[in-house]
Amino acid sequence: MPSPPPPPTACALLLPFSPSPYTSGQPHHPAPHRLRVRGSKPSPPGLPKPSTGARPPPRRLHEADRRLSSLVHRGDLDAALRLVRASPRPPDVPLANRLVRDLCRRGRPADAARVVEACGPEATAATYGALVDGYCRAGLLEDARRVVGGMPAAVRATSAYAYNPLIHALCERGRVADALGVLDGMLCRGCAPDVVTYNILLEAACKARGYRQAMELVDLMRAEGCEPNNVTYNVIIDAMCREGDVDKAREFLDSLPSRGCQPNTINYNTALKGFCSAERWEDADELLDEMVRENCPPSEATLNVIINALCRKGLLQKVTRYLEKMSKHGCAANVVTYNAVINGICEQGHVDSALELLSNMQSYGCKPDIVTYNTLLKGLCSAERWEDAEELMAKMTQNDCLPDNMTFNTIINFLCQKGLIVQALEVFKQMPEKGCNPNSITYSTIICGLAKAGKLEQALELINEMASKGFNADKMYHLLTEYLNKEDKIEEVVQAVHKLQDAGISPHTVLYNTLLLGLCRNGKTDYAIDMFADMVSCGCMPDELTYIILIEGLAYEGYLKEARELLSKLCSRDVLSNSLIKNVALLLGQNIHSS
Numbered sequence: 001m002p003s004p005p006p007p008p009t010a011c012a013l014l015l016p017f018s019p020s021p022y023t024s025g026q027p028h029h030p031a032p033h034r035l036r037v038r039g040s041k042p043s044p045p046g047l048p049k050p051s052t053g054a055r056p057p058p059r060r061l062h063e064a065d066r067r068l069s070s071l072v073h074r075g076d077l078d079a080a081l082r083l084v085r086a087s088p089r090p091p092d093v094p095l096a097n098r099l100v101r102d103l104c105r106r107g108r109p110a111d112a113a114r115v116v117e118a119c120g121p122e123a124t125a126a127t128y129g130a131l132v133d134g135y136c137r138a139g140l141l142e143d144a145r146r147v148v149g150g151m152p153a154a155v156r157a158t159s160a161y162a163y164n165p166l167i168h169a170l171c172e173r174g175r176v177a178d179a180l181g182v183l184d185g186m187l188c189r190g191c192a193p194d195v196v197t198y199n200i201l202l203e204a205a206c207k208a209r210g211y212r213q214a215m216e217l218v219d220l221m222r223a224e225g226c227e228p229n230n231v232t233y234n235v236i237i238d239a240m241c242r243e244g245d246v247d248k249a250r251e252f253l254d255s256l257p258s259r260g261c262q263p264n265t266i267n268y269n270t271a272l273k274g275f276c277s278a279e280r281w282e283d284a285d286e287l288l289d290e291m292v293r294e295n296c297p298p299s300e301a302t303l304n305v306i307i308n309a310l311c312r313k314g315l316l317q318k319v320t321r322y323l324e325k326m327s328k329h330g331c332a333a334n335v336v337t338y339n340a341v342i343n344g345i346c347e348q349g350h351v352d353s354a355l356e357l358l359s360n361m362q363s364y365g366c367k368p369d370i371v372t373y374n375t376l377l378k379g380l381c382s383a384e385r386w387e388d389a390e391e392l393m394a395k396m397t398q399n400d401c402l403p404d405n406m407t408f409n410t411i412i413n414f415l416c417q418k419g420l421i422v423q424a425l426e427v428f429k430q431m432p433e434k435g436c437n438p439n440s441i442t443y444s445t446i447i448c449g450l451a452k453a454g455k456l457e458q459a460l461e462l463i464n465e466m467a468s469k470g471f472n473a474d475k476m477y478h479l480l481t482e483y484l485n486k487e488d489k490i491e492e493v494v495q496a497v498h499k500l501q502d503a504g505i506s507p508h509t510v511l512y513n514t515l516l517l518g519l520c521r522n523g524k525t526d527y528a529i530d531m532f533a534d535m536v537s538c539g540c541m542p543d544e545l546t547y548i549i550l551i552e553g554l555a556y557e558g559y560l561k562e563a564r565e566l567l568s569k570l571c572s573r574d575v576l577s578n579s580l581i582k583n584v585a586l587l588l589g590q591n592i593h594s595s
Contacts, residue, residue, distance in 0.1 A: 065092040072099050077106065084115055090122045091115070097126050104134025121152065125159030132162055136169035144169065148182070153189075155493070160186065160194040167197060171204035179204060192224065192231065199231050206239035216237065230264050237267060241274025249274050250283070265291070265299050272302065276309030281318070303331045304340065311344030319344075339371045346379030354379055368399070374406050381414035382574055386423075401510070405439050413441060415447030425458075440471045457496040460511065464500065467510035493518075494531065501538060509535075513545050520553025528553055 064087045071080040072095060080099055084091050092097075096119050103112040104285060109131065116131050118124050128151050135144035143577050144166045151162060163186055170179035179201060186193055198221045205214035214238065218228055233256055240249035253271050256263045270293050275284040284306065291298050303326045310318050319341060323333060338361045345354040354376055358368060373396045380389040389411065408431050415424035431438055438446075443466040450459035493515060500507055512535045519528040532550060535542065547566070554563035 058321060062089070062092070064089065065095060068092070068099075072102065075102070077103055077111075081111055081114065084118045087118070090119050093119060093122050093124060093127065097124070097130055100127060100130040100134070104130060104137065107138060109134035109138050109140065110120045113147070116147075119519060123152075123155070125155050125161045128155055129159075129162040129165060133165035136165045141169055141173075155187050159458045160191060160197045163191070163193070164196050164200065166202045171200055174204075174208070175202075176204045176208050185401050187224070187325075193226065195221075195226055195232065198228070199225060202232060203235045206546050210243060211236055211239035212247075223468070228259070228261065230261060230267060233259070233261060234267050234270050237274075241270065241277065244278075246271075246274045246278050246280065246283075251286075263294070263296065265296055265302065267300075268296060269305050273305045273309065276306055279313060288325075298326060298329050298331050300331055300334050300337075301491070302326070303333065304336045307333075307337050308340045308361050311340045311347075314344065314348065316341070316344050316348070325339050333366070335366055335369050335372065338366060339369075339375060342372060342379075343375045346375060346382070350385070351376070351379040351383050351385070368401065370396075370401055370404055370407070373401060374404075374410060377407060378410050378414075381411060384418065403434055403436060405436060407441065408436060408438075409441050409445060410432075412449075413445050416445055416452075419453065421449050421453040421455065440466070443471060456492055457499050459503060460493075460496050461500060463514065464505060464511045467508040471490075497531070497534070506538065507535075507540060509543055509546065511539055512540060513543070515551060516546065516549045516553070520556065521550055523557060525550075525553045525557050525559070 006533070037295055064083065068080055068083055068091055071083065072075075074539060077099070078405060081103070082097070084099070090096075094116050100112040101117050103109070103115065112131050116127055119127055128147060132144045132147050135141070135147065146168055148156075148163060155162060163182060167179045167182050170176070170182065183193060183197065183201060186197075198217060202214055202217050205217055216238070218232065221228055221232070233252070237252055240252060249271050253263055253267060256267065268287060272284055272287050275281075275287060288298060288302070291302070303322070306322050306326075310316065310322065323337075337353070338357065342354045342357055345351075345357065349471050358372065358376060361368060361372075373392060377389050377392060380386075380392060393403060393411075396407075408427060410426050412424045415427065416420070424446060428438065428442065431442070447459050447462050447466070450456075450462065458490045497507060497515070512531065515531060516528045519525070519531065528550065532542070532546070535546075551563045554560075554566065
């Protein structure tokens with residue numbers, strides 16, 4: 001009898017995902033071996049036997065490590081880093097791991113990499129995993145991949161811990177095929193993915209291709225000796241509910257004991273959420289009763305699932321019945337419950353009832369949080385009760401609940417909608433004083449309000465400020481393009497830029513690019529060229545985007561000769577990258593190569 005074929009790779013299982021560049025550069029072949037079932041794998045030679053429960057003696061640290069421990073615990077990361085780099089011996093690995101994690105939390109993965117390098121061969125999977133996680137959190141996935149590829153063979157082949165952050169980051173960004181490629185790489189190296197690895201991939205696969213195809217990944221788990229757990233099955237139940245197969249989700253929940261997994265409260269809550277979303281309240285009641293029968297008592301989270309669903313559907317009359325029913329099972333309303341009800345009441349326009357409920361929750365010993373206050377502020381602003389909103393903000397501060405970006409953004413948005421731009425600006429200027437800096441939503445909201453109110457100079461000043469603080473001002477392109485579409489506004493824009501310069505404000509490159517794009521898209525390339533000259537004379541350096549906007553603007557208006565001449569000059573000065581040159585040359589219908 002022929003031997004059974006090897007298990008298929010993850011990419012093959014979840015086709016039509018394409019093969020991934022995260023596998024090696026060589027043609028990919030499925031691993032010709034089967035990984036051992038968990039529990040059958042022998043311990044690596046040289047490692048001590050598992051502890052019998054006795055507490056191990058405290059580690060004896062070298063003098064340098066004692067100093068390092070003190071610095072790390074004090075949070076003096078710069079001094080700790082200097083000590084590690086100056087020491088002739090590798091640091092204590094647990095201390096190094098904590099330093100790597102702390103540096104990464106501060107957004108310093110490059111410094112964390114220096115600590116890992118100082119550890120040398122002593123670095124463990126936990127050390128590399130912390131560094132990979134740091135690069136992923138910083139959005140530097142290529143650096144994370146490089147770390148994974150450069151790990152010692154012993155680490156690469158023995159622990160999934162270092163791979164999981166990269167797989168998670170790829171899945172979060174929708175790059176499921178690349179994540180599956182990392183999984184295939186693990187299998188090829190003989191590294192057994194753990195249940196966390198598979199759960200990450202399973203959730204991403206469910207969102208990308210649906211639960212039916214993702215179920216094949218569960219089969220792969222079992223084939224590789226990794227037993228699914230409650231989290232695994234919860235991902236499937238959630239996907240079934242999101243896809244509208246609520247009855248299938250209930251059947252799957254009932255089948256868990258036969259799969260060797262007893263349903264827990266989270267599994268029931270997920271199925272319950274599906275029934276509530278489908279407004280199948282009788283089935284929800286039946287499931288609640290089953291939870292009690294199966295000795296899996298409902299929790300506060302269970303209560304909040306139901307109350308949230310009722311409030312979203314506007315079924316506030318049912319809330320009291322469920323609150324009474326759940327209290328019999330020991331589930332008391334918490335701040336999340338109150339927030340859901342307050343939101344539901346506000347959406348129905350009964351703000352006074354919501355404010356009354358705020359007083360009630362405090363008398364019952366439930367402290368309101370920032371979500372409570374923000375929800376009420378939104379309700380008051382919708383009702384144009386500005387004085388009450390101001391009074392509530394003062395009350396927040398008195399109750400040690402400081403306003404956040406959501407608080408200010410809510411108020412500014414409503415004021416702008418009502419055309420109360422002066423008041424909106426006052427609130428905007430108060431933010432730093434209240435310990436809250438504007439974010440991109442704040443800037444976008446107030447800039448749009450200023451533009452609609454015809455206060456172009458102030459709008460441009462804030463776009464400039466937004467760009468100088470590193471925020472993405474792309475959303476402002478569309479706004480200014482619409483504004484410049486009006487014939488009589490172009491001169492106003494030019495004058496507004498000059499006023500900024502007269503006031504000693506140097507317009508940012510992003511602001512100029514925004515204006516140039518708006519002018520070119522409205523067929524005002526002559527104005528755009530004048531503004532470009534003004535930009536250069538003011539000492540504001542153009543970037544690649546500036547030139548691309550001008551070239552495409554000239555081409556759009558039929559000035560192909562001028563566009564080609566400008567492109568040729570830029571090529572001769574090495575101003576543009578090769579890829580941009582090829583793209584623009586293609587647009588202009590000519591073959592220009594950089595020197």
